[in-house]
Amino acid sequence: MWGGQALTAQAANQTYTQQFQNTTATLSGKSVETNMYFTKMDYWKVKKATFNFNYQISQLASRQTSDITVSINGVKFDSFRPKDKMGFQTEKIKIPLDLLSGENELQINGQVLNKAGKDNYDLAQTPANWLTIKDGSNVNFEYTLKEAENTLQSFYAHFSGQDTIANQRSRIMTPDQPTANELTASMTALAGESRVINTDNDQIQVVPASKANVKKNDYVMAVTTYDHLPSDLKKAVDAKKVKHQAVIQTHYTGGKYYLIVTAPNGKLLKQAARFVANEELMKETNKSTETVTMATATYTSVLQDEGRYQLTQGTDEIKGAGHRETSYFVSLPNDRSNADGSEIQLHFRYSKNLNFNRALVTAYVNDTTLGSKKLTAAHANGDTLTLKVPKGTPLGTSFTVRVAFDLEMKDQDSSDNSDTPWAEVEPQSRMLVKSQRSNDLLLTNYPTLFIKNQTYNQIAVVVPKKFDATDFKTLTNIFNLIGSFSKSNTGQIQFYTKQPSKHVLASHNVIVMGSPKTNAMVKALNNKLYFKYDKHFNGFQSNEKLSIERDYGKTIGTVQLLRSPYNQKRGLLVVTGATPEASYLASTQINFQKNIEQYSGDAIVVDENNTHYSYRFKKDKNIDDALARKRSLSSHSQLLLYLGIIVVVLVLISLGGFLIVRKQGLLNRGNA
Numbered sequence: 001m002w003g004g005q006a007l008t009a010q011a012a013n014q015t016y017t018q019q020f021q022n023t024t025a026t027l028s029g030k031s032v033e034t035n036m037y038f039t040k041m042d043y044w045k046v047k048k049a050t051f052n053f054n055y056q057i058s059q060l061a062s063r064q065t066s067d068i069t070v071s072i073n074g075v076k077f078d079s080f081r082p083k084d085k086m087g088f089q090t091e092k093i094k095i096p097l098d099l100l101s102g103e104n105e106l107q108i109n110g111q112v113l114n115k116a117g118k119d120n121y122d123l124a125q126t127p128a129n130w131l132t133i134k135d136g137s138n139v140n141f142e143y144t145l146k147e148a149e150n151t152l153q154s155f156y157a158h159f160s161g162q163d164t165i166a167n168q169r170s171r172i173m174t175p176d177q178p179t180a181n182e183l184t185a186s187m188t189a190l191a192g193e194s195r196v197i198n199t200d201n202d203q204i205q206v207v208p209a210s211k212a213n214v215k216k217n218d219y220v221m222a223v224t225t226y227d228h229l230p231s232d233l234k235k236a237v238d239a240k241k242v243k244h245q246a247v248i249q250t251h252y253t254g255g256k257y258y259l260i261v262t263a264p265n266g267k268l269l270k271q272a273a274r275f276v277a278n279e280e281l282m283k284e285t286n287k288s289t290e291t292v293t294m295a296t297a298t299y300t301s302v303l304q305d306e307g308r309y310q311l312t313q314g315t316d317e318i319k320g321a322g323h324r325e326t327s328y329f330v331s332l333p334n335d336r337s338n339a340d341g342s343e344i345q346l347h348f349r350y351s352k353n354l355n356f357n358r359a360l361v362t363a364y365v366n367d368t369t370l371g372s373k374k375l376t377a378a379h380a381n382g383d384t385l386t387l388k389v390p391k392g393t394p395l396g397t398s399f400t401v402r403v404a405f406d407l408e409m410k411d412q413d414s415s416d417n418s419d420t421p422w423a424e425v426e427p428q429s430r431m432l433v434k435s436q437r438s439n440d441l442l443l444t445n446y447p448t449l450f451i452k453n454q455t456y457n458q459i460a461v462v463v464p465k466k467f468d469a470t471d472f473k474t475l476t477n478i479f480n481l482i483g484s485f486s487k488s489n490t491g492q493i494q495f496y497t498k499q500p501s502k503h504v505l506a507s508h509n510v511i512v513m514g515s516p517k518t519n520a521m522v523k524a525l526n527n528k529l530y531f532k533y534d535k536h537f538n539g540f541q542s543n544e545k546l547s548i549e550r551d552y553g554k555t556i557g558t559v560q561l562l563r564s565p566y567n568q569k570r571g572l573l574v575v576t577g578a579t580p581e582a583s584y585l586a587s588t589q590i591n592f593q594k595n596i597e598q599y600s601g602d603a604i605v606v607d608e609n610n611t612h613y614s615y616r617f618k619k620d621k622n623i624d625d626a627l628a629r630k631r632s633l634s635s636h637s638q639l640l641l642y643l644g645i646i647v648v649v650l651v652l653i654s655l656g657g658f659l660i661v662r663k664q665g666l667l668n669r670g671n672a
Contacts, residue, residue: 012144013047016163019138026132031322034133036106039198041161043154044143049095051106054134056088060114061129068110068131072099088134095139108133148219148257152285155250155259156276159219160193165202172221175228176208177467181266183495185273186223187479189261191456191493192277194483200594203480211469216255221276223261225269233260246272246292267294274298277489300488309431311401316425324405324423330431331398341434342389344370344401350423352380355408361423363387364402365395375405401431441571441623442616443561443599446590447482449571449623450509456482456491460508464518465497470580474513477584477591478575484593499524505566511573514583522576528565529574530603530617531558539578545615546605554578557586559604562618569623585610 020036027034040046057066061082069079070093078093112129148158164170172193174186186206193204207213209230214220222233226242236251237260246263261276263269272292275281278300292298311328318324344363359375363385370387389395407421437452438445450457459482464471499521500508516523516537526533534541539553548556557577564570575590577583585606589595601616 013142014145014163015140015142016166017138017140018162019136024132024135026130028130031320031324032108032110032112032129032131033325034108035327036108036137038104038106038139039162040100040102040104040141041157041163042102043146043148043158043161044141044163045146046097046100046141046143048142049097049100050140051093051095052138052140053091053093053108054088054137055082055091056132056134057082057112058114058128058130059086061112062114065113066111068108071107071109072096073101073105074107075099088132106139145217148252150250150252150288152248152250152259152287152290153283155219155257156279156282158257159221159259160196162197162199162202164219165197165204166199168205169215169218170204170220171212171218172204172206172223173209173212174206174222174472175224176210178208178228179225179266180495180497181269182224182228183461183463183475184493185261185266185269187461187475187483187493187495188270188273188277188489189221189223190476190479191483191486192273192279192489194480195486196279197484200592203476203591206472206476208467208469208472211472214256217257219257219259221259221261223269223273225266226262226264229260229262233258236260237262241289241291244293246275248272248275248290248292250288263292268292271296271298274489299490307433307435309433310427311429311431312425312427314427318405318407318423318425319420321407321409321421324407326403326425328401328403328431329398330401330433332395332433332435340389340391342395343432344385344387344389345428345430345432346385346387346403347426347428348383348385348403348423349426350375350380350383350405350407351421352377353409354380354421355410358406358408360406361385362404362406364404365389365393366399368393395433403429439623440621441561441563441618442602442621443559443596443604443614446561446573446596447485450482450511450573451485452491454487455489456486456493458491458508459493459511460500460504461493461495461511461513462499462519462521463495463497464514464580466518468580470584471514471518474575474580474584474587477587478511478513480591481593481596502566505564506570507567509571509573510564510566511575513575513587515576515578515580517578518580519576522574525565525572525574528562528572529558529576530560530562530615531605533578537578545603545617546613552607555582556605556607557582557584558606559586559590561602563623571623 018038020038051070063082063084067079067081069076071077072095077096077099080091083089110131112131114128148154158164159170172186172189174182178186190204190206197203212220222229226234226237229237233251237247237249241247242262242264244264246268247260249260251258251260261272263272271294275290275292275296275298278298280300281298309330316326318326346363348361354375356375356377360372361375362372363370368390370389373385375383403425405423407423409421438448441449450459463475512519512521512525514522516526516533523537531540531543533539539550540548540556540558541553542548560574562572562574564572575583575586577586585608586604589599589604589606589612599614601614602618603615604612606612
């Protein structure tokens with residue numbers, strides 16, 4: 001996992017620093033190993049790549065015998081010893097350019113030894129053998145750009161490039177006053193981009209044409225019906241081509257790069273937007289113009305994994321003596337959470353020259369130990385291990401599976417071969433995850449309650465009829481996060497500039513954005529809101545959770561997640577403030593996952609000083625009460641079974657006692 005930060009944006013020479021998104025972590029043991037991943041853009045002509053490694057080793061470690069080795073894509077290229085100082089230190093390591101590919105795996109291997117000696121391998125392993133890798137480790141690139149070719153494929157690569165987005169040279173452009181269909185199309189395009197952006201810091205802005213401010217080396221996707229295209233872009237598109245179909249066309253002029261997405265009507269424009277929101281289609285289109293009709297297949301493919309997650313695509317090799325680990329990242333669909341019953345199935349091989357009295361394999365999920373198995377000579381050519389995840393273990397939407405081997409050779413004292421002993425995790429290894437759809441109507445479940453089967457779950461968005469530049473920023477924030485959670489473009493989003501029909505409101509999850517003066521639906525919903533406006537709709541008024549001074553209430557923005565008054569099993573999200581600026585303030589808390597993770601209630605208040613508060617109003621958090629009862633009954637089924645057995649036993653004991661007493665009474669009367 002990685003993140004990015006642009007350092008400079010010069011026309012000729014550029015630098016880009018790609019941060020690893022690993023949190024600060026400690027590796028323990030004499031032998032330590034971890035993997036990090038980063039990407040090199042295909043359109044970069046890389047001049048220099050530097051790995052900046054921030055780390056700390058145990059204060060007891062010997063600086064003369066401890067060492068660290070760095071590999072890229074399986075090839076070792078640098079080894080060093082820690083400096084003779086305490087605390088965190090940074091090692092700047094030049095990466096050989098010929099070892100770089102598009103997707104890169106950077107591996108850290110090391111030994112942390114606590115005292116010197118000629119038989120280092122025989123030293124005791126203690127808790128003081130540790131290496132801590134600090135967050136902030138990164139790879140810095142120095143490069144020049146390859147100019148974009150005149151194809152959809154090349155435009156998409158540059159437009160979606162991590163450096164282009166970080167430098168804010170990518171944007172989506174719409175008319176100043178877009179129609180509902182143009183908003184739907186532009187947000188579909190944005191969501192398609194958001195799902196391929198891998199950072200929690202960068203996003204693509206949706207801007208009105210008059211505020212686009214396009215400069216040299218900028219990449220702009222213009223999403224609009226043909227009649228609303230700016231005149232200079234309209235000239236670039238043949239009117240005959242766009243008469244009965246949508247057109248997606250590159251247009252490069254004056255060092256500025258445009259992708260024109262246009263159509264004669266809103267319906268075709270939305271279909272074209274689905275095409276550009278499909279990463280596979282855009283990467284496959286090696287031409288300057290693509291036409292789209294309603295018959296064009298635009299939906300993204302969906303992987304039907306049925307809860308089976310392959311841990312490794314190829315054989316994963318582990319070499320060397322001691323405690324060795326390899327790890328695998330598993331991500332669940334964002335709209336689901338784990339349920340009891342998950343298990344891991346490992347298939348592996350290992351060398352036959354092990355000391356089998358001390359050889360083990362152990363599996364973990366995050367920091368939870370699932371179990372261990374002793375390795376045996378009889379199964380060295382093909383061994384298996386199946387382990388259940390303990391009941392009640394939370395996995396979240398992503399987790400790490402770790403497989404650890406304790407390998408020791410029979411002739412450990414005399415061997416000097418670093419490639420033995422060895423073990424291999426095979427591609428048949430997989431995680432079987434039992435999962436269920438989350439049922440909470442709280443911000444901890446946002447935006448997944450608006451997602452179903454990894455795509456948009458029938459979303460109706462009600463926005464101001466008249467847009468300003470701030471409204472575009474607010475909308476961008478809302479759909480950046482929703483887009484990053486949706487893995488395909490098959491769901492439904494539709495925008496409305498007035499209150500939709502009762503049927504739409506009852507069948508959709510609803511998002512309402514704006515102030516009561518720009519969006520009549522906010523005013524209509526006022527008596528349903530947790531934070532209500534005053535009778536003149538000038539600002540928010542105090543409630544049982546927060547005292548609000550009159551002028552302060554005019555400046556704050558709120559995010560309020562309510563049970564839809566139109567359908568008790570649907571959600572209603574209201575992003576509102578007395579002014580567009582106040583609504584924008586509220587949206588800054590729901591644009592990235594790192595922001596929304598701060599909140600566990602159902603309402604957020606944000607002021608001009610970026611002071612934000614979270615509140616919970618609803619007592620019943622369940623979206624579907626019947627489903628909650630069913631799950632509760634299921635989770636307590638074993639307890640109920642035991643209780644049932646106890647009740648039966650007590651009844652039998654009572655019955656037996658009654659019969660004995662009754663028999664004794666009859667005998668006593670007979671003897672009288």
